[in-house]
Amino acid sequence: MAASLFAPLDKKAALLAFLIGLVAILGALASQVFGGLVPCELCLEQRMSYYWGLPLLAVILLTWNRLPLTVWYTAMAVVTAIFIWGAYMGAYHAGVEWGFWPGPTACTGVGEMVSFDAMSNLNAAHVVGCDVVQFRLFGISMAGYNALASLAMVGLLALSIFAQYRRQAR
Secondary structure, eight states: HHHHHTTHHHHHHHHHHHHHHHHHHHHHHHHHHHHHHOOOOOOOHHHHHHHHHHHHHHHHHHHTSSSHHHHHHHHHHHHHHHHHHHHHHHHHHHHHHHHHOOOTTTTTTOOOOOOOHHHTTTTTTOOOOOOOOEEEEEEHHHHHHHHHEEEHHHHHHHHHHHHHHHHOOO
């Protein structure tokens, strides 16, 4: 009976993780395009986990019953590791925003001066520091929400792996 509880859970958990990731990256892109928020260097770095992890997870979902188990486990482990890194980046960026630790000197205003080539376009450029919060909802910045979304995805992917393991162990 316990194994039957996990049978439909493996794919549903992975699909839910994919949907959370898709909403997160589309929300970030919409806030930039339609909301006028300018992403900093750490914001752009955080998006990399979605750009790499979501397509791989989509391939896994589309080939769910056709992948050999070793390939499936390896791919799921890679996707989970990508979003663990994404959760770390989101938490790191949120910590920079709260002033818990210093951010990279390139995006917190402590780095080198702007080059002469960049000076010619200085009026057109809009650079946002990584320690500047442009948007908060319920006291949490977008970096914080990214960390939470990535953590939720990691949990769901781990649940999917565990459920698949339990189903195969029957």
